[in-house]
Amino acid sequence: MGGTFTDVVVTDSFSTWRAKSPTDPADFACGVLDAVAKIATQTDTTVDSLLPQVGRFGLGTTAVTNVVATRGGVHPGLITTAGFEWHALAARGRRVSVGGFLEAPWTPIDEHNIRGVRERTTRDGLTPLELDVDEVLAAGKDLIENEGVEALAVSFLWSFRHPANEALATQALRDAYPDVPVFSGAELHPVIREYERTIVALLNAVCANALSGIETLEDRLAARGMRTPLLVLQATGGTTTVAEARRHPLALLGSGPAAGVVAAAEILSTTGHQTAITCDLGGTSLDVSMVIGGEPERRQRGDVHGHLVAQSSVDVESVGAGGGSIAWVDGRGLLRVGPRSARAVPGPVCYGRGGVEPTLTDAMVVLGYIEPSRFLAGSMPLDGDAAAAACEELGAKIGLTGPETAWGIREVALADMIRATRSRISAGGHDPRHLTLVTSGGSGSLFAPSIAAALSIPTVVAPAAASVLSAFGAASAEVRHERLAAYDCPLAEVDQVDVVAVLNRLADSVDSAVANDGVEIAARAVRFEADVRFFRQAFHLPVPLEIENFDPDAVRDAFLEAYALRYGRGAIMMETPIELAALRAIGTGAVSRAAMPIDLDGVAHGTPATPIGIRAVRLERHEASPTSVFVASELRPGHRIDGPALIDDTDTTLFVPSGGTVHVDKRHSLNLEFDYSTRSESD
Structure with missing residues (x-):
């Protein structure tokens, strides 16, 4: 449940259906049920017939995020x-x-x-x-x-x-x-x-009452025939029951973006890519994260309105640049975009719901990237004239035409996205030329290719469910619980027997928590981590532990390797004692989960796809260019598309820049590849 749209994905492992419905801030259960109703229509059934068949219902929610963001609760x-x-x-x-x-x-x-x-x-x-x-x-x-x-x-x-x-x-x-x-x-x-x-x-x-609306939703789903418990996604990327979430509601803070990263890791596991950056661009923000070695990168503390909050979570950084970000002119006469968002109500001007300030979505309509008549598969036509008029009115303040203003809005927002993505890559010491970019969110596929081109990232993966990838993540995440115990002892002085005893106690606790979520013993697993730091350092790094053969020397070596990877070997203080700060047990449970179906009905690899038409798109500032348009539902595994082009899906559009080539894989992911071999040093 996002700030602008509620996304739903339904899969039976052979087919996948998806839908979007505007989020109702006053009653977000309405957005969920409306989206489920759209799925029911797609599958020629009814909500009351569909819900009893559901074996897994995962929910990613902004309920706690909204409480903290608005300083309510x-x-x-x-x-x-x-x-x-x-x-x-x-x-x-x-x-x-x-x-x-x-x-x-x-x-x-x-x-x-x-x-x-x-x-x-x-x-x-x-x-x-x-x-x-x-x-x-x-x-x-x-x-x-x-x-x-x-x-x-x-x-x-x-x-x-x-x-x-x-x-x-x-x-x-x-x-x-x-x-x-x-x-x-x-x-x-x-x-x-x-x-x-x-x-x-x-x-x-x-946040004690933030889950009240979720409990109401659970009751309404049960009243419509759903028998399975609702599993809520946590910021760790795992799920838990609503009852367990009541014990620690803050663990849901940022769970929506975390779900997208979990799903991206799931998608990457089928492509052979192990290290990637993920960009989730929705209506309100751009959420950037990393997948390292096939696993979402995590952190043990974060910043909430200036407060340091110590809790485990998928490491997601957000900037206020989404499809609903409002464009404005500051006191210096400069065009700005965001962080204020039009959200679902009133939404962008082109939605026709009372919005009067142009947004990034309005700009993309004016520039031709979004076809108003095809928005959400034609179920929600947009008002292109209203978007153009809003851009014209804003541009008059700084001497620009409507199309020039729309181009400026796109460029300003794109610069913020590139800056945020570059910062995240640099902070981890990664080489963008060795990364894959996974795009998600309703607006992500329009901007991710341009972000990748600016940073020399060679591959962009747009999954089949890119626009609703967070919903897919909520339906594919495992049950996960963590328990922590302080230790605070020099590594050279630890009592190995005592460490194992503490780990066993933590293991019993997390295993019990996973069992209480309804996971059978054969599907449960526990693994361990230690938080390690140099003596008197304020921050620590997590390293994996083996309980069967706990070895302080192995912990030391793993810490030094992790420290070198994060900060460089020159930062290692070899003569400084190392401390074992805390021990952690992570309990997981495998439950029924969504999976992207495989389509074996393909064409020969590299077969050119056939466009459905041409659209005038401003690929450059001053004039529109005729650009080939393709429809995602008509593409088969093996098809190839050369840029510049647009690929319209039911709920998003992928922009293929000049020099980029798209290949469709067997799970209908659109894999966009760039050839940088002809770039000059000045590029």
């Missing part, structure tokens, strides 16, 4: 160690840029909703000050009855290592107030650094 209260009430507000002294000024980041809690209670546990496990449960309950009562808080967060000092006090306080509050969600920092993220741990608990409390 419930009003939380915080109970912490007396004397440390301000550490969540101080945000480690971090500042964010707001209108050119540095300001303290948004704080998810009001200062008058924080209560300190007398308790103290030292780092060595001593308890110089016992917890008074009555004081905890009095603080909870004050916050709930007098301050009107709707959820509570509990976070004490050193609770990650010695959680007894925090566990006692959390359970007492849950028993006394069963209708009030209570989140414990030590339960959610038992790792050193009280600020990050507290922020995780607070943001989970803010």
Whole structure:
């Protein structure tokens, strides 16, 4: 469920159907059911006949993302160690840029909703000050009855290592107030650094009711005959049940983009490509990520409105450049695009829903890349004249014609996309000439080829379900749970027996969580990682572990190799001790999952495809050029298309630049290849 469209993919492993429906911000269940109804029409059935046949229903949602982005959600209260009430507000002294000024980041809690209670546990496990449960309950009562808080967060000092006090306080509050969600920092993220741990608990409390709409959707689907449980995609790229998501709602933050990366990795596994960059361009943003060795790249902490949030997730970076990004003129008279978006309501001007400011989609209509009569297979015709008029009106402010303004909008947005993609590639030390770019999202196929050409990326893969790839990812992701334990010990001094004992305890926990999601024992698996760092470093790197034969020397070698890959061998401090910061168990469960069908009814490789016509497209700034147009549904495996060309699908269009060649593979992916051998150094 995206900010502009809700995407649905249905597959039976022999055929795949897909549909888009506008997202209803007030009731996103409507968008889901409307899209399912479109699928039912495609398959000559009804919603009530289709849903009982569903064996797997995966959902990627922006519900939690929207709560955090709008700074909405419930009003939380915080109970912490007396004397440390301000550490969540101080945000480690971090500042964010707001209108050119540095300001303290948004704080998810009001200062008058924080209560300190007398308790103290030292780092060595001593308890110089016992917890008074009555004081905890009095603080909870004050916050709930007098301050009107709707959820509570509990976070004490050193609770990650010695959680007894925090566990006692959390359970007492849950028993006394069963209708009030209570989140414990030590339960959610038992790792050193009280600020990050507290922020995780607070943001989970803010998002406590974010899943209410999902539960409503689950009930409405069940009422229409669906028997299988709804599996919600997490930011880790794995799925879980709605009930488990209630325990840790923040884990859903950014799950939509994560789903697209999971699906991209699935697609790449069938093509032979192992290392790729993914670009998901929807109506609101461009989401960029990496697939390394066939697996989505992950991170253990991220930035949420200026706060460092420590939680595992697929590493996705977003920029406000999507199809609905609004074009405007700044105070210097320069054309700008985004980050403000028209979203689903009112949407771009060409949607005819009340939008008056031109967007990137409007510009692409004016330039000829999008055919108004064929948008969403003709089910949602666009108003090209309205788009042209909006571009004309904006251009008048800076002395440009409507088409010139549309070209400028495209170029400005494309420059932002290229910059974001180049930055991500450079940050990982990758050579773009050895990468594959996987495109997804409704607008992705229009821009990914130009991004690839600018960065010398040789291959672009546009999967058959490119425009709804996040939905495909939600239906193909495995069940996944993670559990973490702090260790904080020099690697040379670790007790191997103790490490194995901790890993076994974590393994039991994640295996139980996966089992509770309905996965049979034969389909469950557990693997392990260690977070490792140089002595006193603030950040760490994850490395794989083998529990059967835990070897500190192997962990050291793996860490140094990962460190060299990330930062370069010259950055390695060979004489500095290495610390084992934390241990992690990752439990996965194989469940029924979507797969792209294979089409064996192809043509000889390299057979030229036949265009359906010609469209006038502005490939350059000053004039439109007649460009061949193809229809994706008429292409067969083996077909070849040489650029410049446009390939119209039901819900997206692939732009094939001059010098690019498309080959259709057996899963109907469009593989666009560039030959850079004739490029000069100046290119």
